Every structure is written in C-alpha cells, then in structure tokens.
Amino acid sequence: MKRIAVMTSGGDAPGMNAAIRAVVRAGIAKDVEVYGIRQAYQGLLAGDMERLTSREVSGILQRGGTILQTARNEEFKTAQGQRKALRRLNEENIEGVVVIGGDGSLRGANVLSQLGIPTIGIPASIDNDIFGTDTSIGVDTALNTILDALDRLRDTATSHNRCFIIEVMGRNCGYLALTGGILGGAEVVITPERPMKMEEVAAELEAAYVKGKAHAIAIIAEGAPYKVTDLSEFLEKQQVGFEIRLTILGHTQRGGSPSAFDRLLATRMGVEAVNRLLSGESGVMVARQGRKQTTVPLEEVTSQMRAISDEYFELASLLQ
Numbered sequence: 001m002k003r004i005a006v007m008t009s010g011g012d013a014p015g016m017n018a019a020i021r022a023v024v025r026a027g028i029a030k031d032v033e034v035y036g037i038r039q040a041y042q043g044l045l046a047g048d049m050e051r052l053t054s055r056e057v058s059g060i061l062q063r064g065g066t067i068l069q070t071a072r073n074e075e076f077k078t079a080q081g082q083r084k085a086l087r088r089l090n091e092e093n094i095e096g097v098v099v100i101g102g103d104g105s106l107r108g109a110n111v112l113s114q115l116g117i118p119t120i121g122i123p124a125s126i127d128n129d130i131f132g133t134d135t136s137i138g139v140d141t142a143l144n145t146i147l148d149a150l151d152r153l154r155d156t157a158t159s160h161n162r163c164f165i166i167e168v169m170g171r172n173c174g175y176l177a178l179t180g181g182i183l184g185g186a187e188v189v190i191t192p193e194r195p196m197k198m199e200e201v202a203a204e205l206e207a208a209y210v211k212g213k214a215h216a217i218a219i220i221a222e223g224a225p226y227k228v229t230d231l232s233e234f235l236e237k238q239q240v241g242f243e244i245r246l247t248i249l250g251h252t253q254r255g256g257s258p259s260a261f262d263r264l265l266a267t268r269m270g271v272e273a274v275n276r277l278l279s280g281e282s283g284v285m286v287a288r289q290g291r292k293q294t295t296v297p298l299e300e301v302t303s304q305m306r307a308i309s310d311e312y313f314e315l316a317s318l319l320q
C-alpha cells in the first residue's frame with residue numbers, strides 16, 4: 001500500500017487534528033503517501049483531496065477543530081453517491097482510507113470497506129456514544145469544558161441563591177450530563193437513559209432549598225424527553241424556592257484545545273489505524289478497551305450504541 005487518505009467526518013471533536021497528524025506522520029514513516037480529504041464524504045464526492053506532508057500537520061496538535069474541516073452529506077448515503085466516491089478514490093489511486101468521526105461517519109467507513117476499499121475507523125465524538133471503545137476522541141476535553149462552565153455558574157448561583165439549569169450536548173446519550181453532574185456536584189441529572197419527570201425535578205430542587213442549600217445545579221442532556229426551556233418555565237411556576245436561570249452550553253463543548261488525554265488517545269489511535277491498514281486490516285475501528293488498544297468490526301460498532309455503566313448512575317444518586 002503506497003497511498004492512503006484520511007478524513008474527519010460528522011460533528012467535530014477536540015483531538016481530531018492530533019489524530020490527523022499521527023496518521024500523516026505514521027504513514028510517511030512507512031514510506032506511504034497520505035492524502036487529506038476535505039469536508040468528509042462531501043469532499044470525497046467532489047474529489048477535494050490533496051497530499052499532506054509533515055509540514056502541513058505541524059503546529060496543529062494543540063488546535064481544536066479539524067484542519068480538514070468536516071461536513072454532513074446525504075448523497076454518500078445513496079448507492080449512486082457511493083459509486084461516485086469509489087470512482088474518486090480510484091482516480092487518485094487511493095488504496096486505503098482512515099475515517100475519523102462518530103457513529104454515522106463510521107457507518108460510512110463500513111460502506112467504503114464493503115465496496116472493497118480497505119478502511120479503518122477512529123472513534124471521534126464528544127458524546128461518547130460509540131460502541132466498542134471505552135472512550136472516543138474529544139470526550140475528555142468536552143467534559144473538562146463542561147466542568148469549567150459548571151464551576152463558574154456555581155459561583156454566581158451561590159451569590160444569588162439561584163438554581164441553574166444547564167443543558168449539555170449528547171445527541172441521544174446522557175454520558176456528558178451524567179459524568180458532568182457527578183464531577184461537577186450537580187443536585188439533579190437528567191439523561192435520556194434515565195429521564196426524570198419535571199415534577200420529580202421540582203421536588204428535588206425544593207428539598208435542596210428547604211435543606212438550606214445556597215444554590216442548586218440541574219444538568220440536562222439535550223436528548224432528554226423534554227425541552228430545557230419547558231423545564232425552566234415549569235420550575236418557575238412551581239416556585240421551588242430558588243430563582244431559576246438557564247444556560248445552554250451548546251457548541252462551546254465542541255471547541256477548545258484538546259486535553260492531554262485526548263491528544264494522547266488521538267495520537268495512539270492515529271498510529272494504530274495506519275499500522276492496521278498497512279497490515280491488511282479493513283472494516284474495523286481502532287478502540288480503547290482498558291489499557292489495551294484493539295479493533296472492533298465496524299459492523300458491530302455501528303449496530304448499537306455504547307451504554308453508560310450502571311456504576312455511574314449509582315455514583316450520581318449516592319453523591320447528590
């Protein structure tokens with residue numbers, strides 16, 4: 001294999017640049033040309049790719065986002081789009097592809113592999129919803145961003161005797177809300193996996209107020225069964241004691257310089273992906289399991305979502 005390509009796809013995640021850098025430098029070290037595909041499958045369909053040298057990936061390790069950019073693209077979900085992508089790869093003599101992205105992007109990687117293009121996936125999504133790996137690139141940085149925001153909000157909440165409702169990302173997964181709640185000391189955690197009724201949230205907050213707490217924090221995943229604005233209005237009407245304020249962290253959780261953990265995870269996964277590709281593997285995702293780095297078939301990865309361990313839910317209820 002003398003020429004491979006790398007892309008970043010789906011929601012961006014801090015650490016993607018570290019993974020790109022590792023793929024490029026590991027490929028060059030094995031005398032392989034590495035091409036960067038811009039804007040994920042959209043760029044692949046447009047043939048928007050160019051060779052990356054070591055210089056192009058210097059000074060990016062600490063940068064959030066992705067120098068290759070990313071995109072969401074519907075055409076690649078069609079057979080016609082996939083045939084077009086295959087043509088583009090053959091035109092450029094690309095013999096293998098590394099896809100860095102979330103579960104949707106990894107579905108696309110599986111399609112490429114099934115079309116006969118050796119393809120390796122690298123898990124990158126702040127949601128930590130990717131099956132088969134303990135964690136994905138971007139999760140640790142996003143969690144630290146949430147904790148920084150939560151600690152700041154607690155300062156002002158205490159000054160004003162307020163309750164802050166904080167919405168965090170996690171399309172259908174409550175991992176960021178749950179771990180943010182445990183590590184940030186939230187009084188209430190609302191996740192899609194274990195949703196609470198609004199009335200239960202009100203009761204918890206009223207109990208905290210009666211207990212004399214100077215503030216309260218309720219952290220809610222965006223995938224919860226009701227809108228955070230509806231919850232906020234409901235709590236205002238319920239007169240739980242605290243004044244209510246609402247903060248939606250949104251895309252601040254997707255940016256920022258990757259943490260040391262994410263830089264190391266991304267670097268190790270990038271090198272591993274190249275080694276696996278060059279050793280003839282395809283249709284698998286590089287995964288972190290305990291201290292081990294291994295691979296999991298993309299078919300398995302994309303057929304289910306990573307579950308949150310019960311231990312975390314038990315920790316949350318024990319420590320609230």
Ligand code: ADP
Binds near residue numbers: 102
């Ligand atoms: P993420 O990778 O962050 O989960 P998406 O779910 O939006 O993001 O997927 C990113 C891109 O991956 C999509 O825009 C599409 O181009 C490609 N993709 C997603 N699902 C499939 C699929 N089933 N088949 C082919 N391509 C897919």
Ligand code: F6P
Binds near residue numbers: 254
């Ligand atoms: O999948 C990562 C993620 O950040 C989700 O948590 C969030 O719901 C989604 O992407 C937002 O997508 P977009 O950046 O396209 O608005």
